[in-house]
Structures are given as C-alpha cells and as structure tokens.
Amino acid sequence: MFASAEVASTPLEFEEPPDVTAYTFQYSTSDTEYLVRFREMYGLDEAMGTASTDLERVTALSRWVHNRLEHDGRQDLQTRDAFAILRAAMLGKSVQCVEFGAVLTTALNAVGIPARPLFLKASDADTRPSAAGHALTEAWLPDQGKWIMVDSQFDIVPLLNGQPVNAVELQQALASNTKGLSILGSADTSAKSYFKWLHRYLYYFDTVLDNRFGVKTAATGLMLLPEGARKLLAFQRQKLAAMRYTRSLATFYAPPVPTALPAAKAEYPTAGGGQ
16 A cells, blocks of 8 residues: 655646636535435434534544445445445445545535545556555535545545645645644544655546536546646556546636436446555
8 A cells, every 4th residue: 555656745836727618517416316315324414413514524424434434455346336335335345445435425415515536646647557546535615615635544634734625735735844734533544654655646636527416427537737747648557538637726626516416326437546
C-alpha cells in the first residue's frame, strides 16, 4: 500500500476562472426512489444519530461505511452499486477503496448531502502497473458552501486549522508544510502516516460528471490537471475512456445542482481505479 511515487514538492497551481465551454455535472435529489430505499433499508437517520451540522452528518456516515466494509486492494467486486457492495460485505467479501467511496457517495446523497466519487492519481499513474492511485469521496457541505474530501476507508476527513478541506487544498497545505493540518475521524491511523501515504497521489484529480441514481448513467469523467501537467490518457497502463480535462478549479469545484429523476438501477464507472 505504501509504494513509492514522485511527490509534488511544491503547491500545485490551477486556473481560477471557469472554462469557456462548461461541463455539466448531474446529481440526484434525496427523494429519488433509489436513494429513499437506500436510506430506509440501512437506517441512515439512526446512523447519523444526533449530528446537527453537515460536517457531523458526513463524519457519522463515513464511520458507518468504515465499520461495514473490510479493505483488500486485491479484490474488485466489479460493481459500484451500493446495495450490491453491502450485500457482498455481509457475505464476507472484502473491497477496494473505490467501493468504500461508492457506498459513502450513495449514503450522503441519500440524506441530502450532494456527493461524488473522487479519484486521486500519482504523476506517473499512466506508466505504473499498480498502486498508482486512491479513490474516496467528495461531499458538498451546504452550510459551508464548499466541497470537502472524505476517506471512509480510513474514516478520515482532513482539517486545516479545524476546517475541512478538499483534496487540492490538502495538497497545497502538505507541499507548503502548512501548520494546522489534522484529521477528523474514529480510525487509528495517525494524521502523519496518512498524509505521508496520500501525498503521492495528490497530483491528478478526477470525478464523474453524471452522478445520478436510479437511471443508466454516462461514464464520462472530468480530470483536473495542474498547470504544466500533460493530459493523463491511461491509468495503470490501461486507457482512460470518456475522460474530459480541465485546469480550472471553478469548473471542477462547481456547486452541485440536483436533478430529480425516476428510479432504476444506478451504475458507476469502473475506470477510476485505486488500491
């Protein structure tokens, strides 16, 4: 898990203005039948307990996912459907980081917190045969008006001076040796060891444009490229299909606009990868 990779020693730079050609992100509302069924079947209201802020709800559900799944980087369930992943876990199957991210993404959307998968990739992710990236979740905190990263595999939310950050903010803080970094969560992993391990993957950032539940979704992704970085066309020597690219923070971190749609089976792309 702690394989070596080149780590960006300086804060990554990005464009601030949005792209001229807009990318459309799609999100489901919490009253989508698929999400209502997930929320009720797995008792998410009880799992959140007395949480009163969006961040408390996020951390409660991260802990819930963390305690339900066992990690094994060699196992791939070949599904991103949260119902299927949790059924497999009940039968004793272990999962990869990408399944942790898929289940937490579903749970957060089910309680009205927009969320999407986040795939982190090392600078040499195209040529490395394995251990080239990590998958987790990004959640939109309505009461703070920002995206934050949540890693339910480790049950960790990174904080800077007590405030949650997104993955780009974390990279810039780590590369600048900024004081005040810590983690929020219940796991035994220390902040120092987690940040040292994760830092190598904080170079390319990609997510999914179509994050709806209950419909057949498009597999198109959007990758955030640092200034000066080439487009990443492959991951672990496998071609990345249907990927779009941006250097704009405003484009990548645009506020979510939910879309209400009828229910069917939700599908997740499988090209994000991780370990």
